[in-house]
Amino acid sequence: MSFSATMRLDDDVATIRLTGDLDARSAPEFNELVNEATGLQVNRMVLIMDELAYMSSAGLRCLVFAHQKMPPGRDLVLVGARPEVVETIKLTGFDRSVLIEQSTEA
Amino acid sequence: MTGTSKRESFRDVQVDPLPQRIDAYPTQTIAGFPVRPGQALPFGATPVPGGINFSVYSNGAERMTLVLFRPGEPRPLAELPFPPSFRTGGVYAMTVFGLDPESIEYGYRAYGPFEPEMGHRFDARWVLTDPYARLIAGHETWGRPSAPDDPYPYRARVPYGDFDWEEVVSPGHRHEDLVIYETHVRGFTAHPASETSAPGTFSALVEKIPYLKGLGVNCVELMPTYEFDELDNPRTDPTTGRRLYNYWGYNPLGFFAPKASYAATGRFGMQVDEFKNMVKELHRAGIEVVLDVVFNHTAEGNEQGPTISFRGLDNSTYYMLTPGGYYANFSGTGNTLNCNHPVVRQFVLDCLRYWVTEFRVDGFRFDLASILGRAPDGSVLPNPPLLETLAHDPVLRDCKLIAEAWDAAGLYQVGSFPAYDRWSEWNGRYRDTVRRFLKGDAGTVGDMATRLAGSSDLYGRRGPTASINFVTAHDGFTLRDLVSYNTKHNEANGEDNRDGDNANNSWNCGWEGPTDDPEVLRLRNRQSRNALLLLLTSRGVPMLLSGDEVGRTQDGNNNAYCQDGPQSWFDWRLTEENADLLRFTRCAIAFRAAHPALRPRSDRSAPVTDQLFPDVSWHGVHDWTPDWSADSRLLAAMFYAGLPSGAEVQHDCVYVAANSHWEGQRLELPRLPEELAWHTFADTAAEAPHDVYEPGREALRADQSRALVGPRSVLVLVARSRL
Incomplete structure (x- = not known):
C-alpha cells in the first residue's frame, strides 16, 4: 500500500497524518516532513497513525529521530497507533521518546 | 506537502547536509543488480552509501555466489556469482546497489571439492549463513522447527546499527x-x-x-x-x-x-x-x-x-x-x-x-x-x-x-x-x-x-x-x-x-x-x-x-x-x-x-600504617588459635581493612565463624579496642527473622568476649563503634 503523509500547522502544533505503509522506502519522505516541522520550532508534534497499515523497523526509527530533532521539553505524540506497533515501541525501549495516545482528541 | 529545507536544524546548530558521495557507483550489472567490486573489510554485510557491501572469505572455495532472498521466501530472488575480479586472496567482496536492508535476506553458495579426508566439505546444494551475520531470521518462535527441505533455514539479514543510548554508560564496577x-x-x-x-x-x-x-x-x-x-x-x-x-x-x-x-x-x-x-x-x-x-x-x-x-x-x-x-x-x-x-x-x-x-x-x-x-x-x-x-x-x-x-x-x-x-x-x-x-x-x-x-x-x-x-x-x-x-x-x-x-x-x-x-x-x-x-x-x-x-x-x-x-x-x-x-x-x-575488608582492592594500595589487626587472621575456640587438624570442623576468620579517613584511620573488621560440626562450639572472640564492640550481623543457627540483620543495624552483643556458634552454622560479626 502506498504511503502518504500530510502536515497541518495550528499555531505551534504540527499534526502529521500518515497512511499506508511506513517502511524503509517511504521513511525518507516521512523524515523530510519531520525535518520541516522541527525547522518550524513547533512545541508539539502529533502523528495520526490510525490509517497506517504497516510500520517496519525503519519506520519506528523515524519516530525516534523525530523525537531527537525536537528541542528538549517538546512533545512527540503518537495517536491511534496499532497495538503491535505500540508493543514494539515499548519492548525495544523507544517508548521513552514518545507519548502514546489512544485516539484523536476531540 | 514536500520540499526539503536547504539547512537541517539540529537543536541550535546549523549543519549543512553532506553532498552525495560521487564514488559510490555501480560498475556492472549481475543478475539484474547494479554492483561494483566490494570492500574486502570489514567482513559481513555492511550498509554503504547506495547499497550493501558483502564480504565473505573461504580459503578452499573455487568460486562463490551471493544468494539474495525476499524475507521468508523459499526461492531465491537472485543469485549473484562473484566475478574473479571481485576476489582478493580468499575474500569475495561485492557492493550491491539499491538494496533495502529491511527487505533482503542473504546467504552464500560456496563451490569447491567434497574431499573429507583432505578437510574439504563444500556442498553447493546448501545456502550458507554468513558467519558474520548480525541478524538471523527464520527462528523467531522458540521451538518451531525448520522445514526439513528448507535449503536455507538460518537466514542472514542486515540490522540497523543505530540506537539511542541517551547518556547511559556502563557502571564500570571494579x-x-x-x-x-x-x-x-x-x-x-x-x-x-x-x-x-x-x-x-x-x-x-x-x-x-x-x-x-x-x-x-x-x-x-x-x-x-x-x-x-x-x-x-x-x-x-x-x-x-x-x-x-x-x-x-x-x-x-x-x-x-x-x-x-x-x-x-x-x-x-x-x-x-x-x-x-x-x-x-x-x-x-x-x-x-x-x-x-x-x-x-x-x-x-x-x-x-x-x-x-x-x-x-x-x-x-x-x-x-x-x-x-x-x-x-x-x-x-x-x-x-x-x-x-x-x-x-x-x-x-x-x-x-x-x-x-x-x-x-x-x-x-x-x-x-x-x-x-x-x-x-x-x-x-x-x-x-x-x-x-x-x-x-x-x-x-x-x-x-x-x-x-x-x-x-x-x-x-x-x-x-x-x-x-x-x-x-x-x-x-x-x-x-x-x-x-x-x-x-x-x-x-x-x-x-x-x-x-x-x-x-x-x-x-x-x-x-x-x-x-x-x-x-x-x-x-x-x-x-x-x-x-x-x-x-x-x-x-x-x-x-x-x-x-x-x-x-x-x-x-x-x-x-x-x-x-x-x-x-x-x-x-x-x-x-x-x-x-x-x-x-x-x-x-x-x-x-x-x-x-x-x-x-x-x-x-x-x-x-x-x-x-x-x-x-x-x-x-x-x-x-x-x-x-x-x-x-x-x-x-x-x-x-x-x-x-571483604573486598580488598586489586591494585593493592599501600596499607595504612596504624592497622589494628592483620589483613586476615585465624581464630578458633580460643582467639588467635586456629585448629588446622584433620578432625577440626571449625573455622574462624577475621578480615580487616584500615581505611584512611582524613588524619584518622577507620577500622573495618568482620569476623566469620563457620562450624560444620554437628555440635555447637563456644568461641573466644578477639578483643577489640575500647571504642569498638562486636555486633551480630548473621547467625544461621537462629530462626528467621533473627538469622540476619539489616547492614548498619546489626545487634550489639551482650557478651563481647565469647560467642556460641551453633551446630552446622555460620556466625558473622562486625566491629562497630559503641553508640
Missing part, C-alpha cells in the same frame, strides 16, 4: 565489587508467575530489573544469548514422552546474532534493538552485563550434522580435524572450533569487539575456555595467541574476561589458566571445597580457609579478583538441591541417569528429596544460608545462580540443559514462599557491599 548473578534469559521469566508482558525475552528481563536491584547484584551473567538451535536434541522424556530441548543453548549457530526467539520483537527483526535496550536499562540500574560465549564448538556437530555455515564455507579452517578428516571432539559435542587458527582467532576477536562496541556489554564468560589454549592439532599451547590477544586488545580493555578453565577432554587449568594478568576463572576448587566443608567432611578446614581468603594458592600473584567464587552454577545442582539430594536424579533427561556429574559433594540432610520432616527442612534452610554466607563473605568475586536466593529446585536434576519447563524456570511465587531466604541473601549482599 572487579572486587562485583556480585555476579548467573541467569538464563528465557528461564528467568518464562514461568507464568513472572507476570511479565512478554515472558522469556530480553524485554521481560528489563521488567525484572527492580528485583535484581533490590537483591543487590550488580552484574548479570547471561547464558547463551546468540542464535542457537534449541531443537538440537533427539531425546524425549521417558515418563511423559515430551520432546527434550537444547534449552541452555551451548550450541552456537550465529555468534554475532542475538537470539531472535529471546526477543519479543523478533518478528519485526528488532532483536538487536531489544537486546541493546536491555543492556541500556541494566546499565542505568547500575548492573553490568556479562555474556556466556561458546567458542569451542558449533551446532553443525560431527560428520553426520547439518551444513549450515562454517562447514560449507571453510571446514578445515574453522574446525579441528583428525588426520583422516574427521572432527576432533575436545568439547564433548561433536566438533571443536579451531580457535588458534589465525583466521578463527580473528573471527573470535571480531565477534567480541562487535558485542562490546555495538551492544556495550561488560565482559564475557568463556565456556570450556581451555579449548581456546589448544593448537590446531589439539596440543596444549604454553602461550596461546588467542588468549593473549584478547587479554591485550584495546577494545576489550575494560572487559571482564572469565574463563571456565577446563575442557571436556581432560584439560583442567583452574589456577594455571594463561591469564596475562587479565583473565579471571570460575574457581572450581572453591565450589568443591565449600561443598565438602559444609557437609562436614574431615580434613577440609585448611582448604576452606584458603578459599575464604581468596585462594592465594591458585591466584597469589594475580590477587583474589582472579577467583570467581561460586557454590552452584547452571551446570550442576541448584543450592536447594545441593542440600536435598545425595545423588543426581536425571532420569527425565532420557539417558537413564547416566548424564551429569557424579561428583556433587552434596548432602540431603537426612532424607533424599522432598520431605515434611521439620528437622530435615530446618537443617536444609540452615545449610543453604551457610553456603550463601560463606560465598558472600569470601574474598574474590561471588557468583550466585539465579533462583538460589529463593530456594529454586530442579528436583535433583544436575544437568537440566534439556529441560525447558517449570523444572528449569524461575518460579516467581518462591519470592513470597521463601521471602526469608530472599531477605537473608539480600542482606548478605548488602553486607558485602558495606565492608571493604
